[in-house]
Amino acid sequence: MLDLAIIGGGPAGLTAGLYATRGGLKNVTMFEMGMTGGQITGSSEIENYPGQGAIVSGMDLMQSWPEQCQRFGLKHEMNQVSKVTKSGDVFTVTTADGKTQEAKSVxxxxxxxxxxxxxxxxxxxxxxxxxxxxxxxxxFYKGKEVALIGGGDSALEEAVYLSKICSKVYLVHRRDTYRAAPSTIEHMKACENIEEVTNVMVEEVYGDASGVTGLKVKNRDRGEIRDLAVPGVFVFVGRDVLNEPLKQDDGTFLCDVNDQGEVIVDLRMRTSVPGLYAAGDVRIEAAKQVVCAAGDGATAAVNIIEYLG
Structure with a gap:
C-alpha cells in the first residue's frame, strides 16, 4: 500500500513528492502520464521565479526538478488516474489501464x-x-497597448492589473454587461486607460512571424468591423479544472468543490475528506503561479506526514 499517491506532475506534485519522501514517507508514487513539469513548460520566457536571475523558458526552469524531487525515493508512474475512491481509511486509485492501487493518503x-x-x-x-x-x-507589454477578452471577475481584475503596466487596455466583451461583482466593475471603470469594447465578437487575431499584430472585432448589432492594432491579446474566458479523478460513479465528487469545480481546501491543503489533499491550480483561490503551486505542494506534504503520524 502506498503512503501517498500524488496525482499530477507539475510544480505542486513534484514539490510534494520531494518534501514527502525527504520527510520520511517510504512509498510515494506520482502519477503523471506525460512529461513532468506541468503547464509552465509551455511558456517561452520566465523571469519572475525567485532566485532565477536569467530569463529562461518554462522547459529550462523545470528541467532539474524531476531529478531533485526523485532523489529521496519518489517514484514516477507514467499512467493517468481515472478515479479515486475511499472505503474506510483507505483510498483506491484506479488508472486508465484498469489497474488499482491502495493508498493511505492522496x-x-x-x-x-x-x-x-x-x-x-x-x-x-x-x-x-x-x-x-x-x-x-x-x-513584456510595458508602455504598449494590449487587448483583453472576457467579462468576469478575473478578466476585469486582470484588465486593472494590465492598466498599471500598459499604455492602454482594450477590454473586449461580447455583452454590454459584465458577470463581475459590482465593486470589480467600479474599479475597472475608474481606470482611465481602459477602453471598453463591448457587444462585439472576436473575428480573428492576426499577426506575422514575430507574433500578434492585432485583432478584429465585429459589432453584434451593426456588423461593423473594428481593427485593434495591438501586439498582445490576453484571454480570460474561464478555466477548466482538471478534477475528473474525484468524480464518483453517481456523478458526485469525492470531496467538496465549488461551483467552478475547484477543490475546496483549508490553509493546510486539506479537503473535506480526511487524508485527501489538493494543491496548485485545482484548488480554490489559486494564484496560478509556479512558486505558489510549489508552496502548496510543500504545505500539503508537511501536513500529510503529520496526518499519517
Whole structure:
C-alpha cells in the first residue's frame, strides 16, 4: 500500500513528492502520464521565479526538478488516474489501464487549463502574443497597448492589473454587461486607460512571424468591423479544472468543490475528506503561479506526514 499517491506532475506534485519522501514517507508514487513539469513548460520566457536571475523558458526552469524531487525515493508512474475512491481509511486509485492501487493518503495536483475562446488565430498565436496570464506576461507589454477578452471577475481584475503596466487596455466583451461583482466593475471603470469594447465578437487575431499584430472585432448589432492594432491579446474566458479523478460513479465528487469545480481546501491543503489533499491550480483561490503551486505542494506534504503520524 502506498503512503501517498500524488496525482499530477507539475510544480505542486513534484514539490510534494520531494518534501514527502525527504520527510520520511517510504512509498510515494506520482502519477503523471506525460512529461513532468506541468503547464509552465509551455511558456517561452520566465523571469519572475525567485532566485532565477536569467530569463529562461518554462522547459529550462523545470528541467532539474524531476531529478531533485526523485532523489529521496519518489517514484514516477507514467499512467493517468481515472478515479479515486475511499472505503474506510483507505483510498483506491484506479488508472486508465484498469489497474488499482491502495493508498493511505492522496494529493490531487492536476491543475487547470485556460478555456479557449475559439476565435480564428487563437491556436496559431497562443504563446506568441496570446496569453492567459497577465501576471506572467504583462511586463513584456510595458508602455504598449494590449487587448483583453472576457467579462468576469478575473478578466476585469486582470484588465486593472494590465492598466498599471500598459499604455492602454482594450477590454473586449461580447455583452454590454459584465458577470463581475459590482465593486470589480467600479474599479475597472475608474481606470482611465481602459477602453471598453463591448457587444462585439472576436473575428480573428492576426499577426506575422514575430507574433500578434492585432485583432478584429465585429459589432453584434451593426456588423461593423473594428481593427485593434495591438501586439498582445490576453484571454480570460474561464478555466477548466482538471478534477475528473474525484468524480464518483453517481456523478458526485469525492470531496467538496465549488461551483467552478475547484477543490475546496483549508490553509493546510486539506479537503473535506480526511487524508485527501489538493494543491496548485485545482484548488480554490489559486494564484496560478509556479512558486505558489510549489508552496502548496510543500504545505500539503508537511501536513500529510503529520496526518499519517
Amino acid at each position: 494529493l490531487l495536483a492536476t491543475g487547470s487549463v485556460p478555456r479557449r475562446a475559439g476565435f480564428k488565430g487563437e491556436k496559431e498565436f497562443f504563446g506568441r502574443g496570446i496569453s492567459t496570464c497577465a501576471t506572467c506576461d504583462g511586463f
